[in-house]
Amino acid sequence: MKPARPLLAAFALLAALVGMFAQAATPPPPESQVYYQIFFRSFRDANGDHIGDLKGLASRLDYIRQLGATTILLTPLQPSPYYHNYFATEFKGIEPAYGTMDDYFAFIRAAHAQGLKVYLDQEFQYVAEGHPWWRDAVCKPESKYADYLLWKDAAHCEAEPFLNKAKWEGYDGRNIGIAMVNLSNPQVRQYFRDLLLYWTDPYGDGSGRDGVDGLRIDHMMDDLDHKGLQKNLFADFWTPIFQALKARRPALRILAEQADWGFGTAWLTDGHADAVFAFPLRGALVSLDKRQIVDTIRATDKATPAGKTQVIFLENHDVDRYMSEVHDDAAKARAGAAIALMLKGDPLIYYGQELGMRGMQPKNAGTSGGVPLTDAIGIPVREAFRWKADLDAAGSATWYRRNQHFWDARFNRSNDGVSLQEEESRPDSLYHWYVKLLALRHARPEIGGGEQRVLCDDGSAVLCVLREQGDRRTLLLVNLGRAAARPSLGSALPSGATWVDLLDNGKPGAADAMLEPMQVRILGSR
Known part of the structure; x- marks a missing residue:
């Protein structure tokens, strides 16, 4: 795909301007990154089934690079009965709808060839019904996998559930169980150590060839789900694994999602993560209240040890879209973007944020007259990336069309002005605002470092x-x-x-x- 001419023109103009009043533009220092987070199923379809896939993503890497991102953060790729691919049925595998393992490694090579880093999202504290560990061990205490999961009964017929809810609705509408993995089992710990070494160093030679550059640890906790069943995980589970990874790949970085959505100090110190998400600051940026922003900037700086980083974000796959948060006010969206991209820390852009994509999760889910309380309530903030004005154009990953409620209630509509095709041609669009801000960030080393x-x-x-x-x-x-x-x-x-x-x-x-x-x-x- 050839770079869009308006985008190249914007970069050329900015480079010329920087040369007038500053030293030559240089890339950000190694420790500074700009994340581009992709909800994988919704990004880019290459084979016509309206599901985002690895070949589709690989075909659009130039867009991510030209926008100004340095690092791609993916939601999970493992097979799962859930559309978001958390809660796996296989850990060392690729969701068939996304492609094959060969497609995965081809994507990694293509990203690295473009100078982009890749982070994988990992969530293996649980398994979904159908995982071999569960399937082989249910009601079989003598199974070799019997102690790979936690059980509520001696007969191993009732697994310890995720968040005390026995079943969740999966992609095909069936209620599917989610069980807690026994992270205290030495064999389980060795398995996950080897699994992450595989993703980060597939050839086992320390080169990192075809390996990812970092990992996002989903729902990281010291006492899993606060049940008192899996305690001291920072010291006993996570730290040894992180040490093994960095012994093999010293430059590898660990990005933790702190489960309490707080400032994350314990995750950076006791948990030995390299970065956490600046959740409190995100709340302040939604408010656009100066006092709240100032206080939270200072509290975030105070909570962050030297050598550690906060990831600054306006959106991710679990929160409402920023354009909806500011009630479609374009000036507020531009102001929020400028603050987030200029602050100390590593900024994150959630796919489509740069276009002003809208989306809010239903507030009445699970109540009388509301939508059912299922994982589907996240679909409104995970809609298809808008490549073209026509929502049904080739490449559009509208996989959720099958879900009647969320298709009818979707936030994106054809020819609504919120697409790359429409915004590239408008110099005053939010898209071009992001391009300009990110180019400034890379041109001014003091912003990145x-x-x-x-x-x-x-x-x-x-x-x-x-x-x-x-x-x-x-x-x-x-x-x-x-x-x-x-x-x-x-x-x-x-x-x-x-x-x-x-x-x-x-x-x-x-x-x-x-x-x-x-x-x-x-x-x-x-």
């Missing part, structure tokens, strides 16, 4: 964040209020500093100039 200071800590509505590295500075100014306002920077900035407007052709810019409501200004100085 510098320190940050919150300025304008007053009662005004103007958020002021200074990113610094050596004598390089980038200043983010966002008016989060409803009236025009001027930043109150006082003596916080170096005297005599010369600023240029990074969003306005590198023209001279004043740090104390008036800002309209939701206006974003990004200034650069050396």
